[in-house]
Amino acid sequence: MEDFTGDLMGGIMSSIWPHAAEYIQSELLGCITSSISGSFDFSGFMNFFRFTDSSMGSAVPKITNPRIIELGKDNIALEVDVDYDGDACFSVEVGTAIANLSFGVQNLKFRGPMQIEFKELTSRVPFISAVVCYFTEAPDVDFKLTKSAAVANQPFIHKNVKKALKDAIATQLLEPERMVIPLVKGQRISYKRSRIKFVSNLKKQLFRLR
Numbered sequence: 001m002e003d004f005t006g007d008l009m010g011g012i013m014s015s016i017w018p019h020a021a022e023y024i025q026s027e028l029l030g031c032i033t034s035s036i037s038g039s040f041d042f043s044g045f046m047n048f049f050r051f052t053d054s055s056m057g058s059a060v061p062k063i064t065n066p067r068i069i070e071l072g073k074d075n076i077a078l079e080v081d082v083d084y085d086g087d088a089c090f091s092v093e094v095g096t097a098i099a100n101l102s103f104g105v106q107n108l109k110f111r112g113p114m115q116i117e118f119k120e121l122t123s124r125v126p127f128i129s130a131v132v133c134y135f136t137e138a139p140d141v142d143f144k145l146t147k148s149a150a151v152a153n154q155p156f157i158h159k160n161v162k163k164a165l166k167d168a169i170a171t172q173l174l175e176p177e178r179m180v181i182p183l184v185k186g187q188r189i190s191y192k193r194s195r196i197k198f199v200s201n202l203k204k205q206l207f208r209l210r
Helices: 008-039 155-173
Strands: 046-055 062-071 076-085 089-096 100-121 128-135 140-147 179-182
Touching: 008 046, 008 062, 008 128, 008 155, 008 179, 046 155, 089 155, 100 155, 128 155, 140 155
Parallel strands: none
Antiparallel strands: 046 089, 062 076, 076 100, 089 100, 100 128, 100 140, 128 179
């Protein structure tokens, strides 16, 4: 196990990330698929998008500059800077008027300010019912989109698929969207990803973790 002595946030993220990775594969990829499919408006030239394979790899996002913005009896909220330069990889298929085309997504990177909320503190281990995460500003997203020989002479397709995918990833991670990651099995969470309201007038306290 990696030693996170002196790196509190790194230790927390290493514990949360496996749950987040599972959520990304089971929930978020579906939302990205729907977002991209709904954005196709190329005179019917592109007609569907789907993920055919996915792996979140083993790399963990780096968290720096944590700030406490809420410290309550039942909830804790932090704002942090997130930087992910990982080994996640995905395979996607795009339907076009010519043929169904396959792409690979590699070297995924994203960075930006994220709010992390520890919801419904409980007496049951791990003492937090769920973690809610979202970027408060549009994150910078980049990745390598590999292409098959079938699109070697179709830069229009490659360019637009990459743009649609980057926009969808950034949008699905940005508030008011939420990643809700349950941590306690059997604990009923009283809020849902699409229904949590962002409190824009929350006064940020100038506490910093040491």
